[in-house]
Amino acid sequence: MSKQFIFSKAAVDEIEAAFNAPGGDAAYLSPTPFAVAFKTLESPIDAPLQLPSRVNPKSDIDTAIALYEAYPNLNPLEASSRGFWTYLTHVDLWSYMRNRFPLSADMDVAARRNKIKDKWFLGEPSQWSLMRHPLAGLWWGVKLSVDESRGVGKYDLTRILFRDLDFLTRTLGTYQLGRLPAAVRGILGYMFNHQEDFKGQFEDKTRYIMKHFNSMGGALHLGCLDENFYADELDRTRDEWLNPNNKTAPEAQPAAAETQSSSQS
Amino acid sequence: MRANDLNFPFPVLGMPGVMQGDPPKVAYTSYIPDKNLIQVPYRWVFDIDIKNQCILNLIQAGKAQYMCEVTCSATLMRKCIFSSTPKIEVVLGRREVNKRVEFALYVVAKKHIANYDNDAANEDYRELAPFDIDVGSPLAVLSSYRWDADLCYEDLTSLRSILQVLKNTSDPTQEYVTLNLEHEYIQIFLPAQQYDAFMEKSHTDAFGEVIKSSLILYALQAALNQFSSDLTHRWERAVDTYIRQDSKFEGLSLENKGDIPLIAAKMLGNPFKRLGETLPKLTVLSAESAEVSGDEEEEAE
Numbered sequence: 001m002s003k004q005f006i007f008s009k010a011a012v013d014e015i016e017a018a019f020n021a022p023g024g025d026a027a028y029l030s031p032t033p034f035a036v037a038f039k040t041l042e043s044p045i046d047a048p049l050q051l052p053s054r055v056n057p058k059s060d061i062d063t064a065i066a067l068y069e070a071y072p073n074l075n076p077l078e079a080s081s082r083g084f085w086t087y088l089t090h091v092d093l094w095s096y097m098r099n100r101f102p103l104s105a106d107m108d109v110a111a112r113r114n115k116i117k118d119k120w121f122l123g124e125p126s127q128w129s130l131m132r133h134p135l136a137g138l139w140w141g142v143k144l145s146v147d148e149s150r151g152v153g154k155y156d157l158t159r160i161l162f163r164d165l166d167f168l169t170r171t172l173g174t175y176q177l178g179r180l181p182a183a184v185r186g187i188l189g190y191m192f193n194h195q196e197d198f199k200g201q202f203e204d205k206t207r208y209i210m211k212h213f214n215s216m217g218g219a220l221h222l223g224c225l226d227e228n229f230y231a232d233e234l235d236r237t238r239d240e241w242l243n244p245n246n247k248t249a250p251e252a253q254p255a256a257a258e259t260q261s262s263s264q265s
Numbered sequence: 266m267r268a269n270d271l272n273f274p275f276p277v278l279g280m281p282g283v284m285q286g287d288p289p290k291v292a293y294t295s296y297i298p299d300k301n302l303i304q305v306p307y308r309w310v311f312d313i314d315i316k317n318q319c320i321l322n323l324i325q326a327g328k329a330q331y332m333c334e335v336t337c338s339a340t341l342m343r344k345c346i347f348s349s350t351p352k353i354e355v356v357l358g359r360r361e362v363n364k365r366v367e368f369a370l371y372v373v374a375k376k377h378i379a380n381y382d383n384d385a386a387n388e389d390y391r392e393l394a395p396f397d398i399d400v401g402s403p404l405a406v407l408s409s410y411r412w413d414a415d416l417c418y419e420d421l422t423s424l425r426s427i428l429q430v431l432k433n434t435s436d437p438t439q440e441y442v443t444l445n446l447e448h449e450y451i452q453i454f455l456p457a458q459q460y461d462a463f464m465e466k467s468h469t470d471a472f473g474e475v476i477k478s479s480l481i482l483y484a485l486q487a488a489l490n491q492f493s494s495d496l497t498h499r500w501e502r503a504v505d506t507y508i509r510q511d512s513k514f515e516g517l518s519l520e521n522k523g524d525i526p527l528i529a530a531k532m533l534g535n536p537f538k539r540l541g542e543t544l545p546k547l548t549v550l551s552a553e554s555a556e557v558s559g560d561e562e563e564e565a566e
Contacts, residue, residue: 020435021435075358075360076340076341076342076360076361076363077359077360077363079340080363124339124449124498124499125340125363125364126338126339127338127339127341176343178341179341180343219273219402220400220401221332221402221403223332223334224345224347224373224374224375224400224401225400225401
């Protein structure tokens with residue numbers, strides 16, 4: 001099997017510098033990936049076959065699963081590599097990126113530059129930056145939620161996580177709680193088993209739930225608790241989160257161990 | 266509930282002013298393998314010493330346990346390692362972590378503890394005791410420790426590990442030196458012409474000191490003034506680690522802006538002193554240059 005190419009650190013810097021130069025965003029309007037000219041390295045990662053045809057710009061969940069299955073054995077270091085993700089956005093998945101995040105010459109220049117910066121580049125890797133990156137976030141979203149013990153339904157919980165972008169990129173996915181497998185399985189498993197309860201006000205309910213656990217994390221080490229704890233807690237507080245706008249979610253405590261992961265943490 | 270500004274509704278050993286008696290102590294040993302032995306993991310051993318008999322009894326009874334929480338934001342890692350003995354070993358694969366890794370040690374409740382009453386707790390708590398303690402609640406906050414996987418093989422005393430001098434290619438009209446502090450390194454961008462001169466002269470000892478005491482000192486001070494304790498960027502973590510580890514920075518803090526000139530000067534090895542020692546050589550060079558220049562003029566005539 002051939003190996004995946006990635007950009008060297010220096011190449012990522014050079015691509016960024018080229019983008020930052022006056023008119024540097026013009027290259028992103030071309031259907032041809034300009035970055036192939038920059039220095040690449042052969043990584044130990046197995047290169048998947050026909051990746052561009054496996055992703056779908058119209059479906060994040062399908063793309064997420066396709067990406068995860070294309071790179072099932074990425075180790076955490078590889079999966080947080082700027083050289084790897086920048087190579088995918090600029091070369092292998094150039095077409096996908098341009099279809100998923102259309103750019104045009106008519107766009108306001110500042111808006112176009114911001115869009116390119118946000119979507120094509122990965123900043124210093126952190127839970128926040130990785131989960132908000134359009135490819136890394138998809139791969140990591142599956143990684144955090146895939147449950148092999150469910151057999152053919154191993155992506156059941158992933159589908160819940162991807163139901164709303166807010167849940168993936170602003171709450172569970174970017175909260176430190178999201179790094180705890182027991183918490184992810186407990187919360188998403190409960191939501192999967194009680195899908196009727198989440199038919200409306202999905203974002204409000206999940207935000208309430210996340211604030212609730214965030215608050216609990218101020219006094220408890222949530223890493224000590226198994227997935228049953230999370231399901232039981234959701235059952236216990238069901239009346240509250242079912243009507244999230246009628247109740248005030250507890251404020252996060254100053255001593256909170258559970259915080260939203262920021263780029264600095 | 267906050268009693269006397271204490272954070273937990275029950276007494277937690279290690280929180281300021283909560284318990285009488287000796288505070289908990291943690292000593293650690295780290296085992297960082299040779300850079301090239303990538304199959305050999307990183308390893309830490311934490312030795313914990315607490316004297317609080319009530320907590321020791323709970324651990325002995327299997328109702329509480331020692332815990333080390335290890336987090337690494339760059340690889341979305343968060344794991345808890347538990348121990349019933351006052352020794353915790355943490356083993357992390359070389360591919361498991363990237364950039365900053367944080368360790369936090371506690372004693373936590375392993376089971377529900379009814380009627381918890383620690384007789385070393387201060388009076389605020391004694392009046393409110395006993396407490397029901399939930400699983401996962403901290404009984405002792407022991408210590409925290411941070412380490413950087415991407416810096417552990419770097420010589421932080423070397424400027425190369427912190428800053429880069431680059432040619433400004435993105436804006437050819439720019440006449441001034443500009444800084445980029447949003448990068449992994451402190452990036453100093455020189456106008457193209459100055460950059461070429463810099464590259465030509467920077468490797469000369471005498472001119473190197475001039476450059477350090479002018480351009481580099483200026484850039485470093487400017488960067489340190491923007492230093493954020495959030496440690497968002499690699500250069501901030503590198504500076505933070507260097508300052509914490511090297512005794513020459515003792516008593517100095519980046520939080521105190523008045524300390525920044527001295528911190529910068531120490532980081533650069535006292536550049537003005539070195540410049541002073543170099544000036545006589547520069548004078549000789551200048552004189553030689555003048556002679557050469559004069560000879561050339563004579564020859565031209």
